[in-house]
Amino acid sequence: MLKFITGGVCAAEGFRAAGIHVGVKTHAVWKRDVALIVSDVECAAAAVFTKNVVKAAPIHVDRRHLADGKARAIIANSGNANACAPHGEEYAERMCAAAAGALGCEAGDVLVSSTGVIGQTINIRAIESGVPELCAALERSDRASDAAAHAIMTTDTAKKEAAVETVVGGRTVRLGGIAKGSGMIHPNMGTMLCFLTTDCAISPEMIKTALLETVSVSFNRISVDGDTSTNDSCMVLANGLAGNEPITARGPDYDAFLSALRALCIRLAKEMASDGEGAKHLISCTVSGAASEACAETVAKSVISSTLTKAAIFGADANWGRVLCAMGYSGEEFDPEKVDVRFASAAGEIAVCEKGRGLDFDEELAKRILTEHDVEILISMGEGDASCTCWGCDITYDYIRINGDYRT
């Protein structure tokens, strides 16, 4: 019943979007830098934010605006993180007020996000001046979702958007979203923004629950470089226009909705990992045979976060010793002599380590397998029957180039 569809963040009934250039990004006048997502009617709303102690100003504002579990719009900019910068909360509030004024709603019904350089004053006048044009550009279309997806990109090389359709309580329900990632992505929400929309009818409590249960198995299972940012946010707006019986508790309807939300977010999370700064490979690490899912997750995250493993995959080097080593310092206790490791991709599959010992393997085949874009590291721990998959990317010369001089 669940299927991927087009439309991105505008796929769900009653959502319009826009993305334009207003001048926050001064070095690139042709790049869109402000996005707006609006629902025709009020929504149940929820968000998850960075766990970093240093939080950007918009996050403090959003927490206040979400106190009632309701919202109607999201305004977001790229080019400046509005973190550790003068007038942070004041300007974040003014972004909400500008959008609210043009849309005819309360500032408290607007959520706000920023991404970009830390510590510099955001160009609030450029944003305020651009809001009329931004509102005029609002549409419910593929093109509008695409524009909004582009407007939140920083060092991303590709826009991230997806949408799914499912059935909840006999009604067709749509969920869509746009996201940005690249660099600083990490379990616990590295600089990523994700804006989700749905026409499902669901209470503020249950949309919050669904979001938490989704983030933990999607965005919190990816890693690019282990840095967690000051701005990470994942927000969802649910406007109820699908006309299903509102979800107010767990049950079959909630399960159907949760499955769809998870599928959507896992798709977006993998797009982020795949587009990690400079990345040439999407690395999936699946740990099975673990004593618990938590253990499998910790081990898989340790492997995809290992700089040495990432460098080995960049070099298409079947260096499974680094995989075992990263498992070993994950913090989980296990018996290395029960561990099997295989590498796999579209080019085939190869066993490289059995019961903690190296196997003689075909180095040529291993190289072919690891040369593919999507590479899998398959680990069996031989301890139990729990499993987990996490996603990351390789580390490349381009990562260094991009991050060696990001500000200038």
Next chain:
Amino acid sequence: MLKFITGGVCAAEGFRAAGIHVGVKTHAVWKRDVALIVSDVECAAAAVFTKNVVKAAPIHVDRRHLADGKARAIIANSGNANACAPHGEEYAERMCAAAAGALGCEAGDVLVSSTGVIGQTINIRAIESGVPELCAALERSDRASDAAAHAIMTTDTAKKEAAVETVVGGRTVRLGGIAKGSGMIHPNMGTMLCFLTTDCAISPEMIKTALLETVSVSFNRISVDGDTSTNDSCMVLANGLAGNEPITARGPDYDAFLSALRALCIRLAKEMASDGEGAKHLISCTVSGAASEACAETVAKSVISSTLTKAAIFGADANWGRVLCAMGYSGEEFDPEKVDVRFASAAGEIAVCEKGRGLDFDEELAKRILTEHDVEILISMGEGDASCTCWGCDITYDYIRINGDYRT
């Protein structure tokens, strides 16, 4: 009273060393790959090993050989880690037995270390055949220490050796050491080996205590890439030939010895950080004004471990936002609005962030400061009066090149 001297691992009375090529490194016949360090008399001995769950075979052997707190020699090879490999413990024992046979002591008096590729069978015959030549090369000289220091190098670009002299109980006492680092170095002992010698008279219990109290403020305060290896070991042999009243408890003599051991190991730790794979900069991060030393250490480690901060220093980019960001995800609670950040080096010092907000600063001066080899990040937390310094390095194109294809 404490001063640095020449002589390396042979600086202390009664210690000889050697380093030769026997053929463990098959691709580089001109590179030394086995080292031997021997005391003329039995020593009090202690060691600290990796916390990685996956431990190389020599570590299991060393734990048995150290059960009595005594040893006379250390044999070590580079080119093969003897980890996750067939016959691991058997071959590690045979390395000890070969050295013991040639030296006329018990195998249980010999400690063993390996570093290099994981998962491949170590060439034990090459090592056994080479032991007579290795013993014949033993000398107490700068040249011998140099040869041993070179024989344990893997991707290190420079040997690491140092020695200090101090006075304990009215007697001149010497301490020396060699080390290897590079890649995989991390708090909790990333693939680093360090072999320390001293002619101080000290009990096995107190040399163990001194080693633990030294490692915690030296090798455990450096980071190259966050990977902790299977082989990390730091060992110390104390032969008592300085003739001081043996140290058997805490007191002024112990304090004098501890100061010297710490100075020696901090020197070696900084050499390791400075020679991190591909590194162009030694980065020192000093956190002061912290609520506790543990907090200062956690925050400083988080900053020097941040891949984004490391990339910024590589690019001589005064991106203090990444410093604040790394502090924020360190796991410590603090008020970002009390934080000051400065950058310093031989070229000067510049304040870039005050009370959590960016300052207007001279970008040209900042660039000049960050272009020096030794760069300092100075953080004041405004919370208390504890402080700590940790050391790391930048991440460069060469790191990727070196680790993209290490095995072949």
